[in-house]
Amino acid sequence: MGWSYVKRGGRRLQFLLLLVLLMRFPPHLTAVEILSKSKLERCAKTSESGDISCEKKVVINMVVPSGSTGGEASIVAELVEVEENDTQKMQAIRVPPIITINKSAAYALYELSYLRDVAFKPEEFYIKTRKCEPDASSRIVKICERSIHLGLD
Numbered sequence: 001m002g003w004s005y006v007k008r009g010g011r012r013l014q015f016l017l018l019l020v021l022l023m024r025f026p027p028h029l030t031a032v033e034i035l036s037k038s039k040l041e042r043c044a045k046t047s048e049s050g051d052i053s054c055e056k057k058v059v060i061n062m063v064v065p066s067g068s069t070g071g072e073a074s075i076v077a078e079l080v081e082v083e084e085n086d087t088q089k090m091q092a093i094r095v096p097p098i099i100t101i102n103k104s105a106a107y108a109l110y111e112l113s114y115l116r117d118v119a120f121k122p123e124e125f126y127i128k129t130r131k132c133e134p135d136a137s138s139r140i141v142k143i144c145e146r147s148i149h150l151g152l153d
Helices: 002-024
Strands: 043-045 052-054 074-078 081-083 090-092 098-102 112-114 126-130 145-149
Touching: none
Parallel strands: none
Antiparallel strands: 043 052, 074 098, 081 090, 112 126, 126 145
16 A cells, blocks of 8 residues: 555656656747547549549648748648548548648738737727838838827727
């Protein structure tokens, strides 16, 4: 009885140490959930016109990290099994497709400058910029538009 208590306590300690170690890593080094849900449907090409008749198809929901540079927002995944919607059992795919998603760098940055914070009855005060880049030349930007929203509308 004393030994099982020590064993259980040791496992709890291992779990706590693992939890502490995982929390020490920066968020960009942790794993990303790739496949959140899928279902299997069958498709067939019915004519030479290229029309595809689908009874069922594979639907994939992926989580891709966001960012402004595009370098941190790339995922490579291999889809190996799907869940049938009716029976909810997993089914393996014979030739698993490899999915690669690379998000490009941001083409336009929209800067919001907050004027003040309000604790009671919060209203948003910001300056919205459009077509403005600090290092762009005048032939690219042409007109730099700014509008001020005071949260009154």
